[in-house]
Amino acid sequence: EDQVTQSPEALRLQEGESSSLNCSYTVSGLRGLFWYRQDPGKGPEFLFTLYSAGEEKEKERLKATLTKKESFLHITAPKPEDSATYLCAVPFGNEKLTFGTGTRLTIIP
Amino acid sequence: EPEVTQTPSHQVTQMGQEVILRCVPISNHLYFYWYRQILGQKVEFLVSFYNNEISEKSEIFDDQFSVERPDGSNFTLKIRSTKLEDSAMYFCASSRDRLISYEQYFGPGTRLTVT
Incomplete structure (x- = not known):
């Protein structure tokens, strides 16, 4: 069964404490993996697309990596403004994105 | 920077009433989508739309939706x-091309409350 699973559900870090979020997927023929950030009561904000195993993308304190079975979102020296829910999504079908349940990240000053 | 906009931001309606949620996609985008997110749950795909017709829909998108x-x-x-x-956040999204090549950009959402 095609699936997207994220872990942990929630993560609390001290400001400056680096960590990683995980997104594992089962799909035949990956056509991309998308990372989004979602603030409370807001729409998902696009961060990265990864297409092939070994690919990496960076934006400020975030780096996304992809293997054949999972993706990691590494956050380096996070700041309180990085607090949000981070969603990963994979296309199943022609156009629809299937989202994971997200990781709620809290950075404590 | 171009963005997807949605109105209203919050809609309260009574059970059995009709509602219309509005979206203005990014101007040079060709594919349009609706998703919903029930409080505390995943973002779920509803429908995609291209060239004035539905190109894909989920099992949630029944005859009550158009x-x-x-x-x-x-x-x-x-x-x-x-x-x-049906109470949920409803998100509109758009992309320049099909998902396989291009990212979907989401609007801020409409919170629909059905009483």
Whole structure:
């Protein structure tokens, strides 16, 4: 069964404490993996697309990596403004994105 | 920077009433989508729309739902007879091309509350 699973559900870090979020997927023929950030009561904000195993993308304190079975979102020296829910999504079908349940990240000053 | 906009930001309606949620996608985008997110749950795909017709829909998108692009800028989602379980955030998204090549950009959402 095609699936997207994220872990942990929630993560609390001290400001400056680096960590990683995980997104594992089962799909035949990956056509991309998308990372989004979602603030409370807001729409998902696009961060990265990864297409092939070994690919990496960076934006400020975030780096996304992809293997054949999972993706990691590494956050380096996070700041309180990085607090949000981070969603990963994979296309199943022609156009629809299937989202994971997200990781709620809290950075404590 | 271009963005997807949605109106209203919050809609309260009574069960059985019709609601129309409105979206203005990014201007050079060709594919349009609706998703919903029930409080505390995943973002779920509802429907995709291209060239004035539905290209894909989920099992959630039953006969109570319809979409329309009434003019060159707006994209709407209509729920004919709302139910309590339709209460959710509804997100519109657009992309320049098909998902396989291009990212989907989301609007801020409409919070629909059915009483």
